[in-house]
Amino acid sequence: MxxxxxxxxxxxxxxxxxxxxxxxxxxxxxxxxxxxxxxxxxxxxxxxxxxxxxxxxxxxxxxxxxxxxxxxxxxxxxxxxxxxxxxxxxxxxxxxxxxxxxxxxxxxxxxxxxxxxxxxxxxxxxxxxxxxxxxxxxxxxxxxxxxxxxxxxxxxxxxxxxxxxxxxxxxxxxxxxxxxxxxxxxxxxxxYRLQPWESWRRIRQHSRLHGVQRAVLRELAAWREEQASTHDRPRRWILDDAVLIELTRQMPKTMEDLQRIRGLPSATVQRKGEMLLARIAAARAEPPEQWPTSSRRPILTSDQAAQVDVLLTLIAARANQYNIPLRSVANREDVERLLIGEDSPLRHGWRAALVGRELQAGLDDDFSH
CATH class of the missing domain: 3.30.420.10 (Ribonuclease H-like superfamily/Ribonuclease H)
Structure with missing residues (x-):
């Protein structure tokens, strides 16, 4: 060659x-x-x-x-x-x-x-x-x-x-x-398309936030994404993830409040402080029905929860048979969603070929009886 x-x-x-x-x-x-x-x-x-x-x-x-x-x-x-x-x-x-x-x-x-x-x-x-x-x-x-x-x-x-x-x-x-x-x-x-309003989901600690805090994080993360893409600079150069989380938790209302945020550079406060405060205020003013949420876990009966355990055992055995880590095949929530008829990674692609279709056929057979 x-x-x-x-x-x-x-x-x-x-x-x-x-x-x-x-x-x-x-x-x-x-x-x-x-x-x-x-x-x-x-x-x-x-x-x-x-x-x-x-x-x-x-x-x-x-x-x-x-x-x-x-x-x-x-x-x-x-x-x-x-x-x-x-x-x-x-x-x-x-x-x-x-x-x-x-x-x-x-x-x-x-x-x-x-x-x-x-x-x-x-x-x-x-x-x-x-x-x-x-x-x-x-x-x-x-x-x-x-x-x-x-x-x-x-x-x-x-x-x-x-x-x-x-x-x-x-x-x-x-x-x-x-x-x-x-x-x-x-x-x-x-x-690959720029989606500023979804960028908050990539921040590791977002799952620990609730209610209006998520609205604030979404607003601030979107602002950071817009700034980073416009000026072609790494996200961390605009605001570090830890600073975004701290801003979200404290939700400052004044420039003095901003200056007390740990890790927030004074130059950022001077140049972008008013914009950050405006974004935080806008998020706090949103009605609760507009606050972002993570997907809710299915609520299962005790019998269904036991069935999930059985299915996870079957998936683990199949994954081990082909030397594939179980975590790469499915987690508990994936199995729960398959069980109750919702969309799940186990319904698609290689996961379906490995074990998903077989599990679904078994569930369909149980249901028919």
Whole structure:
């Protein structure tokens, strides 16, 4: 498999022309994000059956020839832990390349490791030891060192063989179509679209807040998301999560109150204090029916609770059979929702193929009798 380093438009056009008719392409990106809200890509790596290309975004006037191939629905894009890579393309074009095959997700389903890294999977499946010394490289710096380019090329060089072996194993189990549903969800644009009003749910301590506090957190988290995206700065540079929680708990009303918030920089108080107070006041003025809520757990009878225990035991046995962590298959709430007929992850994708459909059939049979 020969390596290319593409720095000019004619070379990109020639490479992309050679890809016509291919059924799959291995894909990866190198980017930096430490000081920005949006990922800043520096390199795109693409592998076909006979070559690997490092494509230099910073040297090319247009990526259109490449995007034409990547957005071709007849070509499967092979990635490993590909969500951040797909996010880059969403920001480039407002859509996500599809269809995809993610070797990290396939590895979970095949019992090859939970959230296993690419290098570890290559070592486990192919016996190849990869050099990961350049994981933290600045991919926007030029020129790129030759060893950096070799490192980047290796990130797609072995994806085709991982795909071949994993696809065969999934076909043997009859799970390939089921996993395709999970891959489709990975390509859904809502995963990558800016949704400030939902950003409060990503804050770890949000579940400890109740009532109007959640309204305040939603308002402040949305404000932070808007500021971070507008100014292209990391969220933590606008306000740290711990400060958001403290603001939510204390709900200050005056500038003096704000100045007493632990961890809130004085410069932020001076520049943004009035805005923060206005957002807090607006949230406090909302009627209770508008306060955000987490999904409510189902209320079960004692018999149903006992049945959930039985189902969890069955799921644990099946997960252990295939060397999949139980936590990756289902939690108690997932089983409760399946039991009472609500939507549940066990009704979809690989979880349904592993055990969900079997459980549902048993529940339907019990109900019919």
């Amino acid at each position: 020969s390596d290319l380093y593409i720095l000019d438009q004619p070379a990109l056009v020639a490479f992309c022309t050679s890809l016509q008719g291919t059924p799959w392409l291995a894909l990866d990106t190198e980017f930096i994000r430490e000081q920005t809200y949006y990922p800043q890509p520096g390199l795109i790596q693409v592998a076909s059956a006979d070559r690997v290309a490092n494509i230099d975004l910073m040297a090319l006037p247009s990526l259109d020839p490449l995007l034409e191939r990547l957005y071709d629905p007849t070509i499967t894009k092979l990635l490993h832990a590909g969500q951040q890579d797909l996010e880059i393309f969403f920001h480039l074009r407002g859509a996500v390349p599809a269809p995809v095959f993610d070797t990290q997700l396939a590895a979970l389903v095949l019992g090859q490791g939970d959230q296993i890294g690419y290098a570890s999977l290559v070592r486990r499946m192919l016996g190849v030891e990869l050099d990961k010394a350049h994981t933290r490289a600045d991919w926007r710096r030029r020129p790129l060192e030759p060893e950096w380019l070799r490192y980047a090329a290796d990130d797609v060089r072995y994806l085709p063989e991982l795909y071949r072996q994993q696809r065969t194993a999934l076909e043997e189990r009859g799970w390939l179509d089921a996993l395709a549903e999970d891959f489709q969800r990975l390509c859904h644009p809502d995963r």
